[in-house]
Amino acid sequence: MTSAPKSSFVLNHRHLLGIEGLSRDEITGLLDLSEEFVTLNRQIEKKTASLRGRTQINLFFESSTRTQSSFELAGKRLGADVMNMSVSSSAMRKGETLIDTAMTLNAMHPDILVVRHHASGAVELLANKVDCSVVNAGDGAHEHPTQALLDGLTIRRNKGRIEGLLVAICGDITHSRVARSNITLLNTMGARVRVVAPSTLLPVGIERLGVEVARDMREGLADADIVMMLRLQKERMNGSYVPSMSEYFHFYGLDQRKLAYARPDALVMHPGPMNRGVEIDSIVADGAQSLIREQVEMGVAVRMAVLEALSRNLPNA
Amino acid sequence: MISSDRRPILLANARIVDPSRDLDFNGDLLIADGVIREAKRGIGAAGVPEGTEIYDCRGKLVAPGLVDMRAFIGEPGAGHRETFASASQAAAAGGVTTIICQPDTSPAIDDPATVDYVMRRARDTAVVHVHPMAALTKGLEGQEMTEIGLLKAAGAVAFTDGDRSVTNAQVIRRALTYARDFDALIVHQAEDPNLVGDGVMNEGEFAARLGLIGIPTAAEAVVLERDLRLVALTGGRYHAASVTCADSLDILKRARDAGHPVTASASINHITLNENDIGSYRTFLKLTPPLRSEDDRKLVVDAVASGLVDVIMSDHNPQDVETKRLPFAEAAPGAIGIETMLVAGLRLVHREELSLATLLRAMSTRPAELLGLPGGTLRNGAPADVIVVDLEVPWVLDPNELKSKCKNTPFDEARMQGRVVRTIVGGRTVYDFV
Numbered sequence: 001m002t003s004a005p006k007s008s009f010v011l012n013h014r015h016l017l018g019i020e021g022l023s024r025d026e027i028t029g030l031l032d033l034s035e036e037f038v039t040l041n042r043q044i045e046k047k048t049a050s051l052r053g054r055t056q057i058n059l060f061f062e063s064s065t066r067t068q069s070s071f072e073l074a075g076k077r078l079g080a081d082v083m084n085m086s087v088s089s090s091a092m093r094k095g096e097t098l099i100d101t102a103m104t105l106n107a108m109h110p111d112i113l114v115v116r117h118h119a120s121g122a123v124e125l126l127a128n129k130v131d132c133s134v135v136n137a138g139d140g141a142h143e144h145p146t147q148a149l150l151d152g153l154t155i156r157r158n159k160g161r162i163e164g165l166l167v168a169i170c171g172d173i174t175h176s177r178v179a180r181s182n183i184t185l186l187n188t189m190g191a192r193v194r195v196v197a198p199s200t201l202l203p204v205g206i207e208r209l210g211v212e213v214a215r216d217m218r219e220g221l222a223d224a225d226i227v228m229m230l231r232l233q234k235e236r237m238n239g240s241y242v243p244s245m246s247e248y249f250h251f252y253g254l255d256q257r258k259l260a261y262a263r264p265d266a267l268v269m270h271p272g273p274m275n276r277g278v279e280i281d282s283i284v285a286d287g288a289q290s291l292i293r294e295q296v297e298m299g300v301a302v303r304m305a306v307l308e309a310l311s312r313n314l315p316n317a
Numbered sequence: 318m319i320s321s322d323r324r325p326i327l328l329a330n331a332r333i334v335d336p337s338r339d340l341d342f343n344g345d346l347l348i349a350d351g352v353i354r355e356a357k358r359g360i361g362a363a364g365v366p367e368g369t370e371i372y373d374c375r376g377k378l379v380a381p382g383l384v385d386m387r388a389f390i391g392e393p394g395a396g397h398r399e400t401f402a403s404a405s406q407a408a409a410a411g412g413v414t415t416i417i418c419q420p421d422t423s424p425a426i427d428d429p430a431t432v433d434y435v436m437r438r439a440r441d442t443a444v445v446h447v448h449p450m451a452a453l454t455k456g457l458e459g460q461e462m463t464e465i466g467l468l469k470a471a472g473a474v475a476f477t478d479g480d481r482s483v484t485n486a487q488v489i490r491r492a493l494t495y496a497r498d499f500d501a502l503i504v505h506q507a508e509d510p511n512l513v514g515d516g517v518m519n520e521g522e523f524a525a526r527l528g529l530i531g532i533p534t535a536a537e538a539v540v541l542e543r544d545l546r547l548v549a550l551t552g553g554r555y556h557a558a559s560v561t562c563a564d565s566l567d568i569l570k571r572a573r574d575a576g577h578p579v580t581a582s583a584s585i586n587h588i589t590l591n592e593n594d595i596g597s598y599r600t601f602l603k604l605t606p607p608l609r610s611e612d613d614r615k616l617v618v619d620a621v622a623s624g625l626v627d628v629i630m631s632d633h634n635p636q637d638v639e640t641k642r643l644p645f646a647e648a649a650p651g652a653i654g655i656e657t658m659l660v661a662g663l664r665l666v667h668r669e670e671l672s673l674a675t676l677l678r679a680m681s682t683r684p685a686e687l688l689g690l691p692g693g694t695l696r697n698g699a700p701a702d703v704i705v706v707d708l709e710v711p712w713v714l715d716p717n718e719l720k721s722k723c724k725n726t727p728f729d730e731a732r733m734q735g736r737v738v739r740t741i742v743g744g745r746t747v748y749d750f751v
Contacts, residue, residue: 199494199551215498239454239461241491247464 005036005048011309015127015134018143019184027188030305031153037301037308038153041077051080051311054111059101060137061087061117066272066296067137067146071114074303078311080112098122099129106130111314112307115139120177133310141175147271148181150302152189154295155226158267163190168214168221168262170196170252171230171279172241174203178271179230183209196220198252200241201232217252221261228269229254229280237278245278255281259289267291323744325349327365328705331374335381336678337694346379348701351744356695372739374705380677381693382414382445382702382740384684386582387504387558388633388655389479390416390447391722392438393431394423399635399722404655405443406720409748411656412737413631414702415446415692417684420457421479427452427463429471436472444747445740446702448690450475453492453503459483462492466499474688477504477558480605484510486543493553502687506558507544507565508606512536517646519592519607527598529645532607538564545572548579556687557581559632561606562613566620573625580687581625583617584632585658589665590614590727600641600648601725604632618670621679627687629679631658635723653721657728663708663735673708705739712736 009029019027040046056075060068068084075082087101096104098117105113112133115123120140127134138144156162167186173179173195186193187210194212195202196219207213214220221227232248242248249255254268268280268290276282285292328346333356335341345360346353349369356379362371385408391398401418408416418435420426426435426449439447451473455461465476476496483489483505496503513532518524520531541557545568548555557569560581572579586604591611595602602608620626634651641648654661662680665671685693692702714731716724740748 199498200491239463241495243462243464243466243495247467251466 005033005308007033007036009033009309010312011306012313013310014313015136016145016306016310017124017127017134017136019145019148019181019188020143022188024188027149027152027185030149030302030309031156033305033309034149034153034298034301037304038298041297041301046077047079048077049079050308051075051078054080054311055109056080056082056112056114056307057105057110058082058084058114058137059087059105059116060085061115061122062138064116064137066299067116070299071137071303073300074307075112077300078304078307080307098126102126102129106132112310133314135306135310138177141177141180143181144177145181146299146303146306147178148185149306150295150298151182151228151269151271152185153298153302154269154291158291159225162186165225166192166194166223167226167228168194168196168224169228169230170217170220170254172201172232172236173197173206173230174201175233175236176230182228183211194220194224198242217258218261221258224262224266226267226269227254227259227262231271231273231275232279234275249278253277253279253281254284256283259284269295272296323351325366325369326741326744326746327360327362327369327371328379328703329362329371329373330376331379331705332376333379333695334674334677335695336674337381337682337696339674340695341674343376346695346703348703348741348744351701353695353697353699353701353703355697372705377738378673378706378708380704380706381681381695382704382742383412383659383680384415384417384688384690384692385413385631385633385655385658386417386628386684386688387584387630388416388418389421389635389651390418391635392422392435397722398637401439401443401447403720403722404633405445405447407653407656408445409740409742410720410737412659412704412706412740413445413655414704414740414742415448415685415690416443416655417474417688418447418449419479420450420452420477421481425452425457426450426473427455427457429464429467432468432471432473445742446692448472448474448688450477450504452476453478453505454483454488457481459485459488462488462495465492465496465501469499469501474690475502475504475556478506480506482506482508482510482540486547489544490547490551493547493551493555497551497553500554502554502556504556504558505544507537507540509536509540512539517603517607518595519609521592521610523592523595527595534562534564534609534613537562537606538568541565541568545569545577545579548572548577549575552578554578555580559584559587559606560626561587561609561617563616566616566625570625580627582628582630583621583626585629585654585661586632586652586727588614588618588621588629589661594727598645600643600645601652601727601729603645603648603650604652605650618665622671622675627679627683629658629662629676630684631655635721636725637723641725652725652727653719653723654726656719656721657714657726659706659737660733660735661728667734701741701744703741704737706735707738708735710734710736
């Protein structure tokens with residue numbers, strides 16, 4: 001029957017705005033809690049009552065399918081009342097500012113706001129204006145903490161550890177919040193991180209973020225335990241950052257030949273949605289070394305853990 | 318490579334100049350199997366394989382074949398102006414054993430398939446080596462970079478938009494950044510099209526007298542300054558396609574002194590001619606960039622002597638009669654030059670403005686090095702791309718004897734001293750002056 005998590009881990013922050021600022025123990029606590037939800041999610045009875053009575057609003061200023069549905073499912077399984085708001089199609093169009101929207105929602109007394117916004121820093125700006133907990137579901141090219149947590153969980157479950165592994169993050173580092181959150185999490189957990197991309201997709205100064213830098217896949221994937229591919233948006237491969245889709249795939253797309261540069265037991269990850277044939281070949285994406293589908297499963301568990309851990313810290317709890 | 322039909326050749330009793338090793342000595346040079354076997358004093362007829370052709374140079378110069386880093390050939394799309402066949406005949410007669418053709422053709426050489434076409438076409442029709450530069454931006458439009466990695470793998474030796482200058486600094490920055498990962502060389506004509514405007518010759522007194530609109534040297538300098546700051550930012554390899562003026566040399570020197578990967582070419586026209594040579598509206602001397610003042614010319618020559626300017630190229634640009642027999646302002650710019658660049662350069666040697674070794678280095682060793690090509694040297698084992706030059710013989714240039722399809726030479730009826738008497742490409746004699 002309904003089983004409350006045994007872990008009593010409490011996240012001593014009001015918001016989860018990024019991986020930056022989380023300690024190694026806090027990350028470990030969240031991953032341990034997530035494991036319990038993985039087990040729960042595989043049962044027929046998936047619901048708990050820990051967020052009963054709570055209101056969770058998913059406020060998405062940028063369209064998203066998987067992250068939004070993952071948060072929605074996570075909230076519902078914890079017993080919260082979940083409301084989805086896609087702002088691109090409503091108030092913002094009518095000229096309401098980000099802060100106005102936040103204040104309007106705040107007046108409805110939500111307990112948790114899950115926010116995605118296309119501008120880096122926008123979620124923090126909003127968090128400063130509301131009385132509830134805020135979870136960053138992705139802000140611009142800054143952070144996407146639940147993605148990094150689910151990636152960390154996936155790695156830990158498959159490799160038994162994170163510390164000491166070599167993780168190669170490949171692709172559009174410049175525009176990727178997934179890359180930034182992962183770099184921080186993996187460094188905090190003691191992994192070695194290497195970014196692999198053409199120089200046009202590497203922000204100037206990236207080497208100061210505690211990563212090794214490689215500009216070709218042979219060098220970049222050498223000895224890698226984990227190969228994490230990033231999505232390259234189509235408008236960036238028409239000659240502005242990268243000459244063409246075919247050139248990108250030729251030099252940076254993950255196919256079996258390039259995957260062979262990594263360790264034989266290397267595992268492949270991708271935050272989705274994938275551009276098959278651009279950054280990753282279908283044979284690799286669907287192959288035996290791929291963890292891509294497991295990442296999606298971990299996403300729900302991690303988001304439940306984050307909501308649970310934050311809610312234990314809410315007033316009147 | 319085919320080698321069976323090539324007899325070994327001994328170039329005997331020659332003055333051998335190899336700028337790649339600073340060598341200048343009297344001796345013999347043996348060619349066999351398409352490569353240079355040996356160059357030393359006294360190989361003699363006794364020390365050569367059976368069947369070797371013995372060619373008595375009688376003190377003439379033997380040097381590496383020239384590598385012309387900038388020549389417009391009409392293929393694809395403008396075969397009426399020049400073909401690989403005609404250009405290569407002109408090149409052979411001028412001592413050029415490697416032509417670097419430009420991508421501003423129709424269609425532009427901006428995808429791997431076109432590079433492949435050009436290389437096959439040249440292989441089948443040209444008597445000298447031909448390597449293409451590929452376009453830097455798609456369609457030469459200055460907006461989106463081309464497939465630099467795939468184009469380089471297909472055989473493109475560098476990336477340029479030909480005589481078009483890219484105005485968008487972000488495009489240059491990204492291209493330099495991206496090209497660096499592939500160790501690709503970007504060659505750019507630094508010239509602000511808005512400052513050029515309707516200009517047709519160098520800005521100054523002479524243009525004022527002729528009533529022609531001038532082009533300031535600043536049109537070149539402002540873009541070169543911008544580009545070299547972007548080189549400093551990105552670390553990409555950059556080659557100024559055609560420098561013409563003192564301002565550019567100052568900018569270049571600063572970047573070079575700071576250790577940035579910057580090199581430069583000057584055209585044979587800009588080091589041997591000046592704006593006064595336009596005389597009474599001679600359209601064959603309408604060039605882009607324009608001929609500058611005598612002071613600028615001298616400084617560019619000095620920069621070649623000091624090595625600040627690495628390469629002398631022909632800027633070969635065949636134009637037919639219809640595009641040149643027009644009022645100066647309406648005529649197309651450009652001059653042929655592949656056949657005359659060595660003899661025109663010898664003028665500077667005879668006047669002692671440049672040493673012979675420096676001239677040859679700038680026309681062979683340096684371009685080969687910059688483009689990663691094997692020529693430009695007489696080292697043992699190097700491809701036998703070799704020329705024999707009579708440095709003294711006087712003659713008058715008759716445009717009708719030029720092998721180029723177009724006759725728009727700025728040196729028509731000019732007195733010359735010295736000429737190429739034999740050109741050997743890959744061990745095969747492709748030109749023999751009789």
